Amino acid sequence: MRRFLFLAALLLLPTGAQGQTSPDAAMSQVAERSPLFQQARRTVIKAIDSLSDAEARRLTRAALLAPDDCVQHRVGLDSEKQRKIVEALVAQGFLDDRHQTAAGMEEARKMLFPPLLDDSEACPRLATPVLTAPGGNSGSHHSWPGGLAEHIATNLASGTALIRAYRSERAQIDRDSVVGAILWHDWAKALVLHWQADGNTAPELRVAGTGAHHILGLAEAMRRGLPARWVAAQACAHAAPEGEDRDRVSDWIDAAAIIAGKDPALFPVQGSPECLISHLSDQNWVFGDAAIAAAEISLAAAAPEAGFDPADRPRYNLCFRNPMLTRLGADAIFASGDRPIPPLPIRETRMSPCLSQGGL
Template sequence: MSSEHLNRRDFLKIGALAGAAAAVSAVPVRAMAAPAVRTLEECMSMTPEAMADASGPVSASWRSILKAAAAIRNPAIRASVEQILNNPTPSVIKGMSGSNKKAIYKELSAKGLIEGVSEADFLPPAASADASPQPFRSAPGSGYQSHHAYPGGLCTHTGLNTRVSIALYDGYREVYDYMLDRDVVIAAQLLHDLHKPWVFQWDANGESRTERKLAGTGEHHTLGVAESIARRLPADVIVAQACAHNHPRTEKDEAQVVGWLTAASVIAGVDPVAYGLLAKGGKTLPMPRRQEGFVTHLGDHDWVLTVPACQWILPTMEKVAMRDYGISKSDLKAKPFNQFRNYVFSQATIMSLYETYAAKGEAELVRTIHSIVTPA
């Protein structure tokens, strides 16, 4: 199931029109419409799905993600990616009995790939291997004090990262005069956070589940790689996906990627060398190392600003919540504030709110918040 390639001559024959059409397929229509104004009481009863679906930026990002997936030329890869996006089920746990889970945990522990996490907690809760705990479009982009921490944050994060990855692909083609595997570039970035809907499930108090560590990084990463293995995606896509959290530039860096691929292979029940995920001996990636993994890693850097952006505007959000909406200090760690911030962040995005704050000041940030949720 290797990805289909086009050589340079064939690409040029396609012509500028086809190239433009392919580029447009991954670009969303910008959503500039003002969000629906809600009362705080209305926010309290909204589900994460309802908040995400009400958001212009989230909806536009979701459309761009689906368009990017549709631009994958290899039909088998395209079908797998679209299936995951539309229902990111934890199928990797299918058939995983208690004894099997125990054996997997024991092997991960023996290999030093899991520490500080109990056997009971090393996988997120899942009611079924055939249904996702939530849609892709309603999941946050990360933990509650981290990047894109709002319903639909996964969409805006993945949407931007995919655009960046495609831009890097185009840059290599235009500057260095060669083509990477575009299918791998797109698929790896679209799938790089595929299990955040499973890992970051929303609690009744409006906060997302706390993520555990697995193979030295957030569990969503290794579990996502394991899912791609379980769904039998091509090795080159999976290796590039695994590189999202680090690049194989040095031995130390590569050892991390090897660890994630090894742990994912244990969970999925495959031999990583036989699958083509690791070179003979299991110490490095397949040689020579492909550049698509570096593009995936570089593309996955939307978090660099969005983590501090979230942390920098939260004090203002808390102050406004208490002063203008009657939310008590004790409720800043409870549902009233969580639902308030979830709706504001989902409708405006953390990035847009931070840019308003940075460029126009706190007064304009407060005015923007008031335009989304009516003050008491």
């Protein structure tokens, strides 16, 4: 169907993949080798460097780029404190009925507070770089290694274009608030969207009617003391606070404040220009979901020629689907239609299986 399409994966499989490497670590290596990822990361770095608030710029650079950065909302948060937070979320109606029981609350705790490196120490850390994480749940937009960087880069392009458009109409727009909100909104996907042994991402808890990444990203921004106007704009990513959605955005602020241990009144819900642009810039998922649906079909059809069986989910996902999407991106496959994708340069003509007995 698309002859040689599979050869892209050869450049992306992690070295020594037959060893006992965790799926997160292996997929992080796959992302690092992708030119698309490297370009997106440069875009993110440029956006960080463009922020005028020096302290907020330092905090953002650390959160997105520093391998030894501490996850601040987890500092000093032992399992008992985590349970109290979950209980508070339940009391406010922010978790669904499934998580009202003792067993359900424990499940919610584990999903909301996944393990970190040095979890019990003063500086809990993520195991892999933030930007190498997937940008969406399996089957949704940017759901491949490094997709997070590409998703943020696309949203930055949309957001800055909207700033220029409205400024041309003489609207006063605080650029830092918009760019800062976009950079921070999906930070917590690196926290909750872990790769599992089958090559899919872990299920994501819903809090206050939205994905936990949205709430946790707000909690982290609050805990780090980022400007309140940034946090308010960040809260608008999943909905604009207009009409009935005003209560939804307010709930997200309240839920995040419970986790961060902050007063939600410090982050008033406002339908500001920055809030609305933040919301519009996050609508890239509309195109992205259509693109991934089309790409999944194309890749499954091309897989047998490359020696992969889509029914063998772990090997197909970890050794073919994820590396292919990391190399090409779903958007390019989607937009190509029936046009063949040109062969990509390779250094070898035989692929070693990236899965051995016992997994990655």
